[in-house]
Amino acid sequence: MKATFTLIAALFIQILPSFAQSQLPALTGTWALTLPHNGFNDAGWMEIKQENGYIYTSILWYGGSVTPVDHAYVYDNGMILTETRNRKTAEDKELAVTTWYSVSVENGKLVGIRVEPKIDGSGVNQSEFTGVRLPADPPRPDLSKVKYGQPIKLLDPNSLKGWKVIGDRANGWSVSNGVLLNDPVQPDHDKHISYGNLRTEQEFEDFNLKLEVNIPAENNSGIYLRGIYEIQVFDSYGKELDSHNMGGLYSRIKPAVAAEKPAGEWQTFDITLVNRHVTVILNGKTIIDNQPVRGCTGGALTSNEFKPGPIYLQGDHGKVSYRNIVLTPVVK
Secondary structure (H helix, E strand, O other): OHHHHHHHHHHHHHHHHHHHHHOHHHHOEEEEEEOOOOOOOOEEEEEEEEEOOEEEEEEEEOOOOOEEOOEEEEEOOEEEEEEEEEEEOOOOOEEEEEEEEEEEEEOOEEEEEEEEEOOOOOOEEEEEEEEEEOOOOOOOOOHHHOOEOOOEEOOOOOOOOOEEEOOOOEOOEEEEOOEEEEOOOOOOOOOOOOEOOEEEOOOEOOEEEEEEEEOOOOOEEEEEEOOOEEEEEEOOOOOOOOOOOOOOEOOOEOOOOOOOOOOOOEEEEEEEEEOOEEEEEEOOEEEEEEEEOOOOOOOOOOOOOOOOEOOEEOOOOOOEEEEEEEEEEEOO
């Protein structure tokens, strides 16, 4: 009996890795996530891949950057992902809090649960989400053959005509003499005012977008293409190259060269989005050259990359000015 039990146990151990590995083909890939709506957006992103026998996973949860999870492993009919972060208590002590995700594939769709413990250990916040597998990167477009329609001036010289604040937030935006200014003034007392981002009423597919921007010292904004992909606007003059710097596709594509000017100067953007590929020319220098976009960025209005969307300008971070905003749509 003991020998039989040992044989069965050995067979089970041999079968378990094969069973686990069989889950990977259905799970690997990039996923456009739909998260519980938070009053602003419901967009997220996840990538699951296997390299050299190990599983690597990155996730975007609403805003911020795409970040790698600490551990990912196949379990039951799906996968468990964990990320551990230090959180400060009211007494300024640090506690490690581990958030975990359980994901599986049902009828070709990713379904998941996110469980985030409360820092005091009194319970958890739980969220359910779904995901749609993104197709492979499309072929690199030949920009010399792209046909354009008539340019559209998006900015009225003295009003916000054609634009609206996103969500139920304070409006820090105004237009005067052809300059669009965001001035999110905070009161001296402790109460914080949440200012809104600004979007076009019109929506667009592929296009070329030209504009000028002036970012004061230590301030931050962003230009969202179709409301999905953020081109960073940031006072990063003199900093090392990073995907969070001026002109980068936020948290995804690092500028090839540093082309930003010092804070307080007007700077020019020439941005082309065609077939999920982006080109960014900052102050006359190509810093992103027709590179594929592999998913939404933090703060996206949607994770659906296959429908028209607005141009939206980030106004909840800091002071910024824009002018001469001209969009020329691609004609198909």
